[in-house]
Amino acid sequence: MQIQYQTQRLSLRFFMLMLVLFVVQVIYGMILAAQQVDPTLLQGWLNFNVARAEHLNLGIMWIVCGFIGAIVFVAPLLAKRELVAPWLIKFLFYAVIGIVVWNFFTQFLAERGIAGWWLGQPWLQQGLEYLEAGRIAGLLILVGFLILAFVVLRTFPRVREWNEVHWGLGLGVGALAVVWVFGLFYVARLDLQEYFRWFVVHYWVEGVWEVIHISLIGYFLVLMFKADVKSVGFAVFWGIALVWLSGLIGNAHHYFWIGTPEFWQFWGSLFSALEPLPLVFCFWHIYLDAHTNKRPLENAPAFYFLLGSTVLELVGAGILGFVMTFALTNVWSHGTWVTAGHAHLALFGTFGMLGIAAAYYATPILRKVPQFDPRLGKLGFWLVFIGVLGMAFAFAIGGTVQVYVYRILGLDWFGGDVNRAMGTYKVMLPLFGLVLSTGAGVLAYDLFTLGRRMRPQAAVDAETTPHPATGWRRPLTGFEAGIWLLLMWLFGTIITLGLLSFNLPHVRVAGDPTLPYVLAGVGYPGLLLVTLLFVWRFIASLEARASAPAISPLLRVLPAQG
């Protein structure tokens, strides 16, 4: 396969920038994990709040780079012509680097308490979670989004000719800029400030990124499996419709305790409980589309990450979001590590993995090495996948202990009481972080040098016969996929009950944590293990196609994978 339009080449630089930012973000994550264990580490040099601001902002920036790369790659294909004004995309690339470097340094001003107040606005940095960037960087980012939206919308054909993927990406790039505007003014009231902060954070993730994600996943399935654009379009339409219909009022789950009235608890609990619907839908669709043909995987790492992205979207964003979406469970999970487990799986899993999938899809094509060695990419996938699942486990169980000690027992000395109780899980965090970091290093190395390394000897043929007893490699049926899905939700229900059980007088008044601990101890490991096994099973069934007898050797683009 080769590219059809020259301007698709512009995507490669964004993927490479994405990998650089990803590696730096992971390094900051490791620093934060170590500081969770010993908060005095690097104190005075790199305080936790600055390291965390870098970690969050770099995370957002590399995910956005992945989006830009993927959109620049697919937009000419969707438009059936070259991008208009490619110089703007080239300019955007350097602008992104400039903004990242500028914001990286201005964040350190928080250690001196310098926000750069002028005309009532903080121009250098503003100390709001996820929106730490000051007004200068914020306005430049807005310009960047406008450039992207302009190029994409001008490149696309007339609206009358749009299919659902056009609609998804068109709405996505437009809304990316519109929603960002809500973070560009200073609000004096705390409740109103938080109200608008979630406009950006929630509507970005739930409204805009999700829409771009659904559209891109759909289109990559078309590219990889030659799936029917109409049937993918059907999924994209319902995905977007359900995301927006549930997510618009679903934002109310952020308005339970920030000083806004009680009625939000009703609306938030009701609508955001519907938010996993589109994710289940998307999950189901990747199963169907991946099974529309029986050809072997042409680009294994790209599909691994696409699958990881969809599954973690369901598990991390969908199920782990669902468990804490009700006012009666959220009252306990709010402001604890429980939410961080959800956030890492949802953000890195859903959006990060999509960017890496796009990079793995596009890079071999752009570098003209379709027969690249996929082994490092597969290894990298398993490392980051296991790493992020392990981190989510540490966050979730550590968070459950935190809820008990901090909220039920009301002991608010982190150094003396809370950290002490969470100790084991605080240590697990950097351990699994190391697994993820290793994977990130492997991925970055593999993608940087892809096509520049010596080709290895032909790998040994993968084992393709189903295991006699378990049938591990036999094709995955819809029935079996449904059973896996049910198992995930079963453990999700157990986790929900665990959070609910904190309301029982036996726990809350008598102070006995056994029930929530047991339910969390069953629910989280169960959910994460089922997730791991399911992805393993799904991939095994697809890999077994590599030498399935029905496939003519001429169609086998890749050597069999080991």
Added chain:
Amino acid sequence: MSCGSGDSSCEKPRRRSALLLLGVMALIFIALSVFSFLPSRGQATPDAVSFGPYQANDGKRVFQAYNCMGCHTMVGNGAYLGPDLTEVYRHAGPAWLAAFLPSAGGWPTEAAVRAQLLDPNQHADTGTDTIDAYLQKYPGAAARIQRRGGGTTLMPNLPLSKDEIGQLIAYLKYTSAMNTEGWPPKVEAGTLDRRLQLAHGPIALAQVVPAAAAATTPVASDPAAWGAQLVKDYGCVACHASDDKKLVGPGWGGLYESSVSLADGGKVSADDAYLAESIRQPNAKIVAGYPPGVMPAYDTLLKNDEVDAIVAYLHTLEKQ
């Protein structure tokens, strides 16, 4: 899963009805939002809250400028390294906060909080003039002093000025006054002792709660040793190192009889009179490079022989 047989006609009306439904939901959302911020809700607002001359509005800017949310949560949002700050004013009160914030690396002692109570702003805000009444009113301060007083925290010292500290207290007063619909949930698990036991078990408890208020015996015969005890009791060491390093205020190592540059450009020799004056009236002579007003005046708190004992202790500290 496909949509009809090849033509997209079945999708268009759905797009329209989906948009219509979305519009209805947006209207609901907007209506709820408007109701949330009507004055009739009676929610506290920062322009109505102040602490002495300091406005909560200014405090919010300080809170953002130092990115406090990067370690702490506020109304539950932020990072989870340190405690939630929404109700810290209500629990610990303004004097404890005033003693803590300039030297966040150390936990204030009772005497350090008492020193803050001399501030007329504190007096006006708390309505109490004795430490006992204060600790009665803010049991969170009493518990913090008893369990941690004089120890080190896990928080870094921040270069907060006197005004910034007052503004932050005003802001935390505002957040404490907010109606957050019952969050954080009320603790119903009994007394502090019982809860500590539940958290750590009966055996480990002894290590968690240090022997409260180790009996301080004034050693009049050895002024330097007494002084060393006094600087601990009064929490001076939260800001002043025994070597020449800067924690918050100047380090004490080798200070005695050295030449000190002052903020007004003058120079002064650190003799007994200068040291005693700097304890009693710290703002009379400000050392170059340090902001004024951060250290409370110990004029009425310390007796003459106590000041002498501290000065005698300072004599013994060598530059390292």
